[in-house]
Amino acid sequence: MKSVHLAICFSVLTCAADAVAQTKHVHVFVALADNATQGIAPVPAKIGNGDDANQNLYWGSSEGFKSIFGRSKSWRLEKAEANPIPEILDRRSYRHVTHDCVLVAEAWRGKNIHQCLEAFFLNLHDRRSDLTAFIGHNGLMDAPVAASVLDASAKSTDAIILCCISGSYFKPHLAALKARPVLTTEQLMYPGSFLLRDALEVWLRNGSRPDIRMTAARAYAANQGISVKAAAGVFSKLE
Numbered sequence: 216m217k218s219v220h221l222a223i224c225f226s227v228l229t230c231a232a233d234a235v236a237q238t239k240h241v242h243v244f245v246a247l248a249d250n251a252t253q254g255i256a257p258v259p260a261k262i263g264n265g266d267d268a269n270q271n272l273y274w275g276s277s278e279g280f281k282s283i284f285g286r287s288k289s290w291r292l293e294k295a296e297a298n299p300i301p302e303i304l305d306r307r308s309y310r311h312v313t314h315d316c317v318l319v320a321e322a323w324r325g326k327n328i329h330q331c332l333e334a335f336f337l338n339l340h341d342r343r344s345d346l347t348a349f350i351g352h353n354g355l356m357d358a359p360v361a362a363s364v365l366d367a368s369a370k371s372t373d374a375i376i377l378c379c380i381s382g383s384y385f386k387p388h389l390a391a392l393k394a395r396p397v398l399t400t401e402q403l404m405y406p407g408s409f410l411l412r413d414a415l416e417v418w419l420r421n422g423s424r425p426d427i428r429m430t431a432a433r434a435y436a437a438n439q440g441i442s443v444k445a446a447a448g449v450f451s452k453l454e
Contacts, residue, residue, distance in 0.1 A: 244334060248263050305321070352379070424454065
């Protein structure tokens with residue numbers, strides 16, 4: 216009987232461990248827009264201050280990450296941490312209300328965009344998340360990222376990169392890291408966080424990359440007042 220009891224306990228523990236292992240993890244790196252230090256088309260000063268997350272275009276504005284996910288009925292805020300390190304102004308943790316998924320998002324100072332990109336690539340390299348996302352200006356247009364974090368790893372991981380022309384600029388880095396892109400871009404574009412919000416819903420359902428692309432296209436078309444066909448051209452065709 217003792218051996219049976221131990222077997223049952225082991226089975227319960229194994230099931231519990233499997234349940235924990237099924238939790239998906241998403242990490243989002245947001246490089247705040249910064250007129251002073253980034254090669255971007257200048258935006259109004261109020262939303263282009265890379266040291267002010269609460270007002271920033273990519274974080275605190277109406278279509279920034281904090282606002283979009285704060286209004287979402289699918290994500291519940293679990294923790295908010297101001298200034299966890301000097302380079303990060305805000306870090307927030309969310310849990311999806313129906314899918315077993317935890318999301319951590321960080322607002323990086325605009326002047327620290329390259330440290331943000333290095334952290335993004337390191338997160339992919341170390342397979343710390345099931346999906347790693349970057350939102351902001353394409354800093355690779357301004358200067359290359361440190362190559363020390365770019366080497367191969369065997370375990371699968373996914374990436375979403377919402378910045379201008381990310382498909383071509385990030386492709387060699389993702390290939391070196393053996394990371395699977397699920398949403399990248401082919402044109403100059405506006406990386407509103409509504410794109411990530413909608414894309415994640417499809418990704419969490421194990422939707423295909425074409426489905427993720429068209430979901431993003433519909434969201435972008437509605438936001439920009441253009442056709443879905445034109446919006447689809449913004450995003451890379453990933454089969």
